[in-house]
């Protein structure tokens with residue numbers, strides 16, 4: 001699924017208006033009807049509503065929702081924020097239609113017109129949508145603060161007022177919604193951690209925008225979803241043998257952190273790799289052999305980084321520790337192996353301390369930092385949008401794939417394309433889940449998936465395993481081992 005910027009969303013609306021064809025006001029009716037139906041299906045039937053509208057088409061959506069609610073015997077008060085102009089054509093048509101219902105209509109043109117919101121009311125926020133072109137200030141800002149301070153439940157239409165679709169509104173005054181009802185496709189704003197407090201739960205409603213538009217468009221970002229990953233994962237051939245699924249190595253673990261190595265190894269095995277050898281410290285030998293009997297082990301000084309050429313790929317980092325000898329280890333790995341590999345955790349922290357190592361990473365490799373590790377490698381950014389841009393820039397500069405872990409993990413490809421993963425849940429914010437991801441991606445690389453495909457399928461399957469595990473038990477109880485147990489079902493769910 002494509003993730004569009006403001007101009008493309010507008011162009012998609014216009015394409016639909018021209019080619020369906022449908023009048024703009026009828027498309028607004030369709031969008032607002034989808035919101036109205038969502039409200040009725042989600043326990044808001046019979047409630048009373050305070051609906052705040054601007055004078056653009058977002059406000060127009062609010063007026064249609066108000067009319068549909070009033071016509072179905074809901075108590076509705078509509079507050080229209082005066083912008084100093086009459087409003088868009090569709091706004092005006094719908095204001096006239098609203099006057100024919102029992103809804104109360106009040107205009108807000110000064111602070112004195114802002115009154116307490118009845119505590120039982122559900123607030124609908126239709127002040128500003130994708131047409132926002134500057135930070136909310138003056139009366140608009142006052143009204144947004146008033147709504148936020150009311151404690152009422154807020155449902156935002158299209159996007160919480162004050163947020164931009166595709167750049168940062170950090171520090172600005174923005175509606176804090178419990179739910180956001182948006183249309184057709186994800187907007188970049190919904191995928192940024194900095195907006196978590198504003199957007200609440202996002203629900204995408206189908207308003208029938210024509211799919212023909214999608215063929216003409218190169219979107220700035222793609223959403224990694226089931227359709228994309230199902231097309232990546234290849235079925236197995238009946239005559240295949242283990243040699244067809246590659247030989248991976250995992251270089252991981254240290255005293256007190258063998259769990260990270262075990263999780264990584266077990267996830268790699270479950271991803272479908274043909275053979276796995278773990279390069280681990282001697283004191284971890286029994287732990288690994290008992291925990292992952294399917295894996296072979298190499299022990300010896302400094303993880304015994306020898307004969308690495310024989311592996312199809314290598315995953316390095318989980319539980320490695322950051323002692324100085326590990327700089328030699330990394331140097332040795334990068335010298336012997338020039339094929340794409342996976343670099344995570346302490347290996348990234350070592351590179352963060354010795355930035356010259358960045359240039360030695362084999363081309364096409366995948367690094368999997370969480371935001372703090374990313375910051376140690378590439379520096380701080382002012383906001384989440386800048387971090388995404390920095391990831392794309394660094395992916396191109398070093399010819400690597402950057403998997404920036406988070407609720408919507410971002411994958412930066414060196415060719416400039418960016419992807420947001422759609423699977424996963426907050427239950428996965430627990431120790432060891434990153435080690436599992438490294439194991440899965442390493443396993444996929446060994447099975448000769450391209451770096452891009454290994455990264456995309458790896459993050460999606462990892463998140464899907466988390467979703468299945470959380471559905472089976474719960475988010476708070478989820479632990480990293482659960483992801484390995486549910487990886488089989490995650491594969492199964494693709495077909």
Ligand SMILES: NC(=O)C1=CN([C@@H]2O[C@H](COP(=O)(O)OP(=O)(O)OC[C@H]3O[C@@H](n4cnc5c(N)ncnc54)[C@H](OP(=O)(O)O)[C@@H]3O)[C@@H](O)[C@H]2O)[C@@H](O)CC1
Nearest residue numbers: 013028031056057058128129130131132133134135136158
């Ligand atoms: N047919 C369609 O296309 C469909 C569109 N749909 C809906 O349309 C929405 C987009 O509508 P839109 O483009 O009219 O913009 P919208 O967000 O309502 O606001 C623009 C107004 O706000 C003003 N303004 C801007 N910034 C401001 C600020 N900080 N503080 C104060 N004012 C500010 C600006 O005025 P200005 O002062 O710049 O002249 C302008 O008047 C979209 O989100 C979706 O809900 C759906 O119905 C589906 C079908």
Ligand SMILES: [K+]
Nearest residue numbers: 125128159161
């Ligand atoms: K809004």
